[in-house]
Amino acid sequence: MLTSFKIKYELSNREVDVLELLLDSNSNAEIADKLFISENTVRIHVSNILKKTDCKSRKEIQTLFHTDF
Numbered sequence: 408m409l410t411s412f413k414i415k416y417e418l419s420n421r422e423v424d425v426l427e428l429l430l431d432s433n434s435n436a437e438i439a440d441k442l443f444i445s446e447n448t449v450r451i452h453v454s455n456i457l458k459k460t461d462c463k464s465r466k467e468i469q470t471l472f473h474t475d476f
Contacts, residue, residue: 408476415475416459425452430469 413423421442428438435449442449453465462468 408472412472412476416456418456418459422452422456422459425449426456426468426472429453429456429465430472 409423409427412418412426413420418426424442425438428441433441435446435453438444438449439446456468457463460468460471462471
């Protein structure tokens, strides 16, 4: 499912890593900790995911993912 979502919305590999943790309701701090990146980097990836999916919030991304796939 993540692969199809990645292709449809042209997400990078790292954006998919962030998305996977975001879908599990992890905070930016938790995502940063798990991926060994800064919270600022996580914010940038989340922002890019929001733009690419035309979503306004994390909840909207979760809804989109679970209704599309």
